[in-house]
């Protein structure tokens with residue numbers, strides 16, 4: 053179950069609650085502060101996906117020379 057952030061429209065308290073997406077959308081989550089079921093789901097604060105930057109890695113070609121010291 054994902055965790056959603058809610059903002060109570062009755063008292064203005066903000067809280068997080070584990071619930072299903074349907075419950076979150078319906079706003080049936082009771083406010084822990086006042087108990088009102090007028091919670092409004094806030095925008096998720098999940099970390100945005102970071103695209104891998106920087107292309108070009110080590111080539112497959114090897115020098116083929118195993119140097120030995122000494």
Ligand SMILES: [Zn+2]
Nearest residue numbers: 060063083086
């Ligand atoms: Zn409240």
